Amino acid sequence: MxxxxxxxxxxxxxxxxxxxxxxxxxxxxxxxxxxxxxxxxxxxxxxxxxxxxxxxxxxxxxxxxxxxxxxxxxxxxxxxxxxxxxxxxxxxxxxxxxxxxxxxxxxxxxxxxxxxxxxxxxxxxxxxxxxxxGPADDAALADEELRAVMARADGLTAEHRRLKDELEETNSGVLALYVQLDERDEQLRTAHGQTLRELEDALRPSPLEVEGLELAVHYAPAGTDAPTGGDLYDWFVLPDGTVHITIVDALGHGVTSTRSALNVTHAVRTLALEGHHLQSIVARTDEILLPFDRSVMATVLLARVNPATGELRVANGSHPPALLLREDGTARYLEARGRGIGFPLPGSDRLLSERLAPGDLLLLYTDGLTESRRDPIEGEKRLIEAARSHRDRPTADIPGAIAGDMHTVILHPDDTLALAVRLTGG
CATH class of the missing domain: 3.30.565 (Heat Shock Protein 90)
Incomplete structure (x- = not known):
């Protein structure tokens, strides 16, 4: 060294x-x-x-x-x-x-x-x-250093430009990919929505055409991610010509609650077609379902209407009361006490009877209609006002119009079902 x-x-x-x-x-x-x-x-x-x-x-x-x-x-x-x-x-x-x-x-x-x-x-x-x-040699070396630095800077500038071009090309590719993904997502949403609509339609009973009676229904799930929930209905004509209607509100949301509600409606239909008394059906349904599914909890409202005579009978298991709006505009709730499926001592305490006149409107619903603002008493008052304001509409439009009025403010989202029955007297 x-x-x-x-x-x-x-x-x-x-x-x-x-x-x-x-x-x-x-x-x-x-x-x-x-x-x-x-x-x-x-x-x-x-x-x-x-x-x-x-x-x-x-x-x-x-x-x-x-x-x-x-x-x-x-x-x-x-x-x-x-x-x-x-x-x-x-x-x-x-x-x-x-x-x-x-x-x-x-x-x-x-x-x-x-x-x-x-x-x-x-x-x-x-x-x-x-x-x-000497100074001349020193200046030459300084010039060489400056040129090397400039060459390095030019190289870095060229590299930066190249990287910038690659980044722009990559960004263009990413943007195109995002567009493709968005289009694919839209296709999936469309297909998903179609599947959900088909599933919802499959759960609905066939429309009823009964002389002297008009029926219409409106259903809306609590969220767009689940097309169904625990709110279901069923209607059919009994051998004696009366129309049986079941309204069920099973605990929870989504597919699990839908399954529970389907079990209830199927059990009720079986018991009704076998000829069981209307007041006993709520308790008998609980007996049937208890061995298979102890988790089922559901409120139930059962109604039977005779189109020829206007006779109406109602049984209730913890469900909100039906609303009866007369042709003259008077309205009242049909209170029939009882306890629902999965509740202690299930069953309807009594059978309520009324007689409908031509033009009278009967509204059956679930609590998602009246409790969207978390106050059921206030909701029941607003429901009477909404029913009166829309009673002159065609029956097919009434449930949806009432739901629109009731849901101007939603503090408590829930599945909503509204079913209208009007006696025409034909």
Whole structure:
């Protein structure tokens, strides 16, 4: 390892000395420029006060790469006062170490070529004067460093432009993918909606056409993600010509509650067609379902209407009461107490009887219609007002119109079912 030292009284001398040794040891022009800038910045105060500075350098060959000329160049700059530790880490080429007045840089380099025979000798870098090369040579090296930096900047600019173009192309591809995904999502939503509508229609009983009676229904689930819930209805004509109507509200939402409601409606239909008394059907349904599903809890409203005579009978199991709106505009709720499926002591306490006159409107519903604002008493008052305001509409339009009025504000979303029955007297 060879060690050499040069004294430098001015910034120009220091620059020439650093450039000379850096060139002779094959440093990249950009790295050389960083080293020159760093050394002159550290020595700025010393040369400004004419105290001067010295630079020492040594080259140690790489033992693992014998014969290649590669090694480590150590450059030590001695100043007249210790530099701040933080300042040397923020230099263009951060220092590797600080020892008192010495600032040290270690950079990979090549061994300097031997000085020509008969050439100048001295304490300067690789021969020559202590101040290194002359001003013209120093300017040429500075120009080389500037061109290297500019070439590096141009390369970075070109790379940035290339990356920008690739990013724009990628963004275009991503945007196109998003468009495709959105189109696919729309197709899936459409197919999903169609499937849900078909499922909902499959759960509905066939429309009834009964002379002297008009029936219409409106159903809306609590959320758009589930087309069905625990609110179901069933209607059919018994052998004696009376129309049986079942309204069920099973606990919960979604498919599970739908299954429970279907079990209830199927059991009620079976019992009704077997001829069981209307008042006994709620309790008998509980007896039938209890061994199969102990989790079923549902409110039930049963109504039977004779289209010929207008006779109406109602049984109730914990369900909201039916609303009867007479032709003259008077309205009242048909209160029939009882307990629903899965409740303690299930069954209807009594059978309520009424007689409908032509033009009278009977409204059967679930609590999602009257409790959307969390106040069932207020909801029942509003339901009477809505029924009166829409009673002159065609029967098919009445349930939906009433639901629209009742749901102007929804604080408690729930499945909603509204079923209208009007005696025409035909």
């Amino acid at each position: 060879t060690t050499r030292t040069a004294g430098c009284a001015t910034k120009a001398e220091l620059s020439r000395a650093i450039r000379r040794l850096a060139r002779e040891h094959g440093l990249d022009p950009v790295l050389r420029g960083r080293l020159v800038l760093s050394a002159t910045e550290v020595a700025a105060e010393a040369v400004r006060t004419a105290e001067g500075t010295s630079v020492t350098w040594s080259f140690e060959p790489d033992r693992n790469a014998r014969g290649s000329g590669l090694g480590l160049l150590t450059v030590t700059l001695r100043t007249t006062r210790p530099p701040a530790p933080r300042s040397v880490t923020e230099l263009p080429l951060p220092a590797d170490a600080v020892h008192g007045l010495d600032v040290v840089w270690r950079v990979p380099a090549r061994a300097a070529a031997p000085a020509p025979k008969g050439g100048p000798s001295g304490a300067g870098p690789a021969g020559g004067s202590a101040n290194g090369s």
